[in-house]
Amino acid sequence: MGLFKTAFNKIAQGLTKTRTGFVGGLRSVLAGKPISDGLLADLETRMIASDIGVATSRELVADLRAAWERGEIETGDQVLAYLKDQLRAYYPDEDRALRFAEPGAVTVILVSGINGSGKTTSIAKIAKSLRDEGKTVLLAACDTFRAAAVEQLEVWSQRLGVEVVKGKQGGDPAAVAFDACAAAVARGVDVLMVDTAGRLHTQDHLMRQLTKIRDICAKKVPGAPHEVILVLDATTGQNAINQAKVFTEAIDVSGIFLSKLDGTAKGGIVIAIREQLNVPVKFIGVGETPDDVEPFEPGAFVDAMFAE
């Protein structure tokens, strides 16, 4: 899509800890050893420790065991190559680029997630990339609940030189979305990014509010929202799957922004999410500056995880 510089090095950098944590550990376990029951059990333990999840880990190990019994693999080193193929198979080629409206029309990107997942920072990152690509961006500050959330987005808008539509603290976020959509159409911007308040997926009324915001966008701009991004904190454990499920029910999530991947020593939740949900991971956040975003490339991701 020409939006991001595909930077294998950067992913590798962000994932260095992943490599030393998961793969480094794996390699020391596997290198130069023949496969045994103990080795497979150890492998499973390490996968679970990487947040891959109990079920997925057992599945992967069961596959390995079957391949071993068929005589396809014999040594620990082959296990590594086999695992890499397996993980790649989880990520078939699919369109992970952002979806845009017809040329000339406004593209609406709705961004949601639980409290503290990194929505606002992630929006700044995507907005900067779009701006750098020459697109005009408008931000909608629909987090009218949390103290100073609007200000947080405003600071980003000033730093990035993009405009922002805001409402009053405590006001109706759907009304802000309504105004923002109208403003986006009137000003003829290319992309409107809607920031929403963080909400726990267990709060039914807040999830309904989110559906309402989505519906307002759809009403005001034909075909909107073109992209519905769920921001997931990569340090989250198995609960990330629940989050993804409930948000998808509410607003039909079209892509995941996996944030804070520089913080965790494990990247396993990505595999668990892919395994259980049909929502592609579109971006990964690997740092705190607006440049620290990468499109999610399963090939590069797996390569980086398993690079020598």
Place this chain on the structure above:
Amino acid sequence: MFESLTDKFSGALRKLSGKGRITEANVCEAMDEVRTALLEADVHQEVVDSLTSSVVDKALGTEVLSSLQPGEQMVKIVYDELIELMGPEHSPMMLVDPGPTVVMMCGLQGSGKTTTCGKLATNLIKQGKSVMLAAADLQRPGAVHQLEVLAGQVREGEGGTTADGGDRVHFYAEMDKVAEYGKAIGAAVTVCRNALTEARKQHCDVLILDTAGRLHVNDELMDELKRVNQAVTPHQVYLVIDAMTGQDAVNSAKAFNEQLELDGVILTKFDSDTRGGAALSVKQVTGKPIKFIGIGEKLDALEEFHADRIASRILGMGDVLTLVEKAQEQVSQEEAEALQAKMAKGQMTMDDFLKQLQSIRKMGSMKSLLGMLPGMGSQLKDLPLDDSQINRTEAMIKSMTKAERGNASLLDGSRRRRIARGSGTSPNEVSQLVKGFEMVSQMTKQMSGMGMVSRLKAMSGLGPAALAGGQMPRLSGSTPQRKPKFKQRKRKSR
């Protein structure tokens, strides 16, 4: 919160509890399921191993196998182990005298530090303390302002000002030190030192330092935190952890603990459906007690952590103690006795009903309250319990005349239609409210002889359908609907 963990536990242990005799194989089989349940709940592997092996040891080594109720014995052993794991049972916050007691909050980005600062201040002010909130997060845009707004909200809340109008809540910030990410490292040290001087000058009892979120692997930022630690030597260093964190929770907690010598942990977002593995792991790995849990977005949504109560919740035994405490916070003894006398005579009015609803709402969300009843947790997760139903009920009651409120039997069809129009509901809903009200007054009349706990038990016996609006208290006009199961989205071919 702990619901699915509770499900799994009860499933595995139920298998045991029906049995008259339990063999070693039975125990190991059940513990295997418990092990999987714990792992799926994000409990750290090492912790899982030590818990299961010590439960098995105790179960096999003691009287469980020969006891009359081996299943119950097993539950008791697991319960004790859980408390051991998360305990001490209750670890209150220590304050120094003379003040200020300096409290430093730290943690990863997005764990909920700033909100927790506001909650902690609210908690302290309720105890009659004066608090200064100092903004030492200079890098996240809007963080300083967020804390300032929170300080304002705390001040407006209960006990925010002294009897003579003096301020109990102070806010300290140095706006000129705020900078972009990575450009203000070290400035927080000065801010914190100045805040302490200011807190002494204002004679604050507690100074709370809100530091910026940082990764435990970011040496530069961790070093800044160490320097703050040296400069102001806080009495309490709290690590704020998102209760939804996975296996990594232990790693970050360990790193913070090694560098800062933590005094305690605060778990946030505990009102989500996280299985809470972090809660079980962090104490075990760092050896530091869990001090508080955050259970909502409002400023009073901070509870002291009680390991025994959480253990009962995990095992589906309910948490009646917390519920009783919450009730006592809202309703005075005299009020309760007056109402009880009325109820005993069957003289409860709609006004009393409304008052009760309002005090229930002050106690927290319906879901969180019902979740504390024994055996309720796992049944609640699919119920669309909504606090706006209380609002509707309130609207209906407020649309009634004084006479109607005092005597529900006045409510004929015409009056019900008027009330429905006045409250924006349907006559059907009004009828259901009246019916529900009659049932409640009937029931309270019968129950008035019982104590608090047996009353709650009697209510929980009604089952979730009744509580959601089947019979009592009829809060909603709609029948409870189960949420549709999640459907896998069809992959779009592009």
